[in-house]
Amino acid sequence: MKxxxxxxxxxxxxxFIGAGTAGKSFAADSAPTAEVNIDNFSFAPATxxxxxxxxxxxxxxxxxxxxxxxxxxSFKSKVLDTNDKFSFTPTKPGxxxxxxxxxxxxxxxxxxx
Amino acid sequence: xxxxxxxxxxxxxxxxxIDRRGFLKCMAWAGTGALCIMSGGVMQSYSLGAPSAAQQAxxxxxxxxxxxxxxxxxxxxxxxxxxxxxxxVDKINALPVAPEFMLHTGDISHLSKPEEFDNVDQIxxxxxxxxxxxxxxxxxxxxxxxxxxxxxxxKNGQGDGWYSFDKKGVHFIGLVxxxxxxxxxxxxxxxxxxxxxxxxxxxxxxxxxxxxxxxxPLWTVYPEWGWGTDDSARALSYLKRFGSVSVLNGHIxxxxxxxxxxxxxxxxxxxxxxxxxxxxxxxxxxxxxxxEQLRSVLGITDVSYVVKKHALAVTDSSLE
Numbered sequence: 001m002k003x004x005x006x007x008x009x010x011x012x013x014x015x016f017i018g019a020g021t022a023g024k025s026f027a028a029d030s031a032p033t034a035e036v037n038i039d040n041f042s043f044a045p046a047t048x049x050x051x052x053x054x055x056x057x058x059x060x061x062x063x064x065x066x067x068x069x070x071x072x073x074s075f076k077s078k079v080l081d082t083n084d085k086f087s088f089t090p091t092k093p094g095x096x097x098x099x100x101x102x103x104x105x106x107x108x109x110x111x112x113x
Numbered sequence: 114x115x116x117x118x119x120x121x122x123x124x125x126x127x128x129x130x131i132d133r134r135g136f137l138k139c140m141a142w143a144g145t146g147a148l149c150i151m152s153g154g155v156m157q158s159y160s161l162g163a164p165s166a167a168q169q170a171x172x173x174x175x176x177x178x179x180x181x182x183x184x185x186x187x188x189x190x191x192x193x194x195x196x197x198x199x200x201x202v203d204k205i206n207a208l209p210v211a212p213e214f215m216l217h218t219g220d221i222s223h224l225s226k227p228e229e230f231d232n233v234d235q236i237x238x239x240x241x242x243x244x245x246x247x248x249x250x251x252x253x254x255x256x257x258x259x260x261x262x263x264x265x266x267x268k269n270g271q272g273d274g275w276y277s278f279d280k281k282g283v284h285f286i287g288l289v290x291x292x293x294x295x296x297x298x299x300x301x302x303x304x305x306x307x308x309x310x311x312x313x314x315x316x317x318x319x320x321x322x323x324x325x326x327x328x329x330p331l332w333t334v335y336p337e338w339g340w341g342t343d344d345s346a347r348a349l350s351y352l353k354r355f356g357s358v359s360v361l362n363g364h365i366x367x368x369x370x371x372x373x374x375x376x377x378x379x380x381x382x383x384x385x386x387x388x389x390x391x392x393x394x395x396x397x398x399x400x401x402x403x404x405e406q407l408r409s410v411l412g413i414t415d416v417s418y419v420v421k422k423h424a425l426a427v428t429d430s431s432l433e
Contacts, residue, residue: 040396041338063188063399065224065255071296079224079255082188099296102251105339107297
C-alpha cells in the first residue's frame with residue numbers, strides 16, 4: 001500500500017512540474033530552447049533567431065550524415081548520423097552563418113539577440 | 114589525335130558495337146557495370162551485358178574503377194552494402210579482360226570508421242587485381258582531417274593524400290577534392306594541390322595519355338547539389354596541352370559521360386545505392402528503388418587502354 005501511495009505522489013509531482021513548465025512559472029529552471037531540423041540536405045528553418053542563452057538543437061533527419069559548423073568555427077558538431085543531435089548554447093549576440101562541412105552547399109544562419 | 118568539335122557526338126567509327134543509342138542504353142541500364150575502352154585518347158563505354166564488345170576490348174592496359182561503397186550505410190535504399198560490394202568484386206573477377214589494378218574513387222566508408230575501412234579492405238582482397246589506388250570521398254575524411262584515411266590509403270601521398278603514378282606509358286593522377294570545403298561552395302582542390310599538379314605534369318610530353326581520378330566530379334554536373342569542383346578549371350588548364358585526358362569520378366552514384374575538347378569526363382556508379390538524376394528529387398539523398406531493381410542501378414567501370422588501335426567513340430551525355 002505504502003509503495004502505491006509513493007508512486008501516486010511521484011505522478012502528482014510530475015504532473016505539477018509539467019503544468020508549471022507549460023505555464024512558464026518555472027522560468028528559472030527551464031532554459032529556453034530552439035530546434036533546427038536537417039532534412040533533404042537543408043537546415044530548417046534556414047535562419048533561426050534566438051536570445052542569448054538559448055540552447056539550439058540540430059537533429060539530422062536525413063539518411064546521410066551531416067555536420068553543423070559555424071563559418072567562424074565558433075561552434076562545430078561531430079558528424080551527425082541519422083537522428084543524431086547537436087546542441088549549442090550561444091552567449092554572445094551576433095549573426096553566425098554556418099554550414100555542413102560535408103555538403104557545403106547546405107548553409108544556415110543562427111542569429112543571437 | 115582526331116579533331117573533335119565541342120559537344121559533337123561521334124560514334125562507332127571503329128565498328129566495335131557501340132553507337133549513341135547503345136551508349137544511352139548502357140547509361141539507362143548502368144547495372145552490372147560499364148566497360149570503357151581508352152583508345153586513341155577517347156573513352157568508349159560498353160555495357161557489360163554485351164559480351165562481344167567486352168571481348169573486343171583488349172588493350173595494353175586494363176583496369177577497373179569502383180566507387181562509393183559507403184561501407185556502414187544500412188538504410189532502406191540498401192540495407193546490405195557488404196553484399197553489393199561482394200557482387201561488384203564477383204563482376205570484376207568475371208571480366209573477360211583481367212584488370213591489372215583497381216581505382217576506388219572514394220566514399221569507401223560511410224562514416225570514416227576504422228571497421229568500415231577494414232570491411233572494404235577485406236572484401237577487396239578477394240578481387241583478382243591485388244592493387245587498389247584510392248582517393249578519398251567526403252565520407253572518408255569525417256574525423257581528424259582525414260588522418261585515418263591518409264594513414265591507410267595515402268601514406269606516400271602529398272598534402273591531403275594526392276599522388277601520381279605511371280602504368281605502361283599512361284600517367285595516372287589521384288586528386289583530393291573533399292577537404293577544406295568552403296561554406297556554399299563545391300569540391301575544392303586548393304592552392305597546394307594545384308601547384309603540385311602543375312609541377313607533376315610539367316615534364317611530360319603532350320602525347321602522354323593522362324587519367325585523372327578524384328571523388329567529386331571535376332566538371333560541373335549540378336552545382337545546386339554540390340556536384341562539381343570550384344577550382345577544377347585551373348587543374349584542367351594544366352592538362353590542356355595533352356592530347357588525351359580522361360577524368361574518372363564518383364560521388365553522384367550514376368554514370369555520366371561528357372566530352373569537352375581533349376577531355377573525357379566519366380562518372381561511375383556506386384556499389385551501394387543510387388542517387389537521383391540532377392534536380393529530379395528534392396535532395397541528392399539515397400534513391401530508394403524496389404529491392405529487385407537495386408542491382409540494376411549499381412555498378413563498376415572497367416577501363417582498357419588501347420594505344421595502337423585508333424578507335425573513336427565519343428559520346429556526349431546530356432544531363433537529362
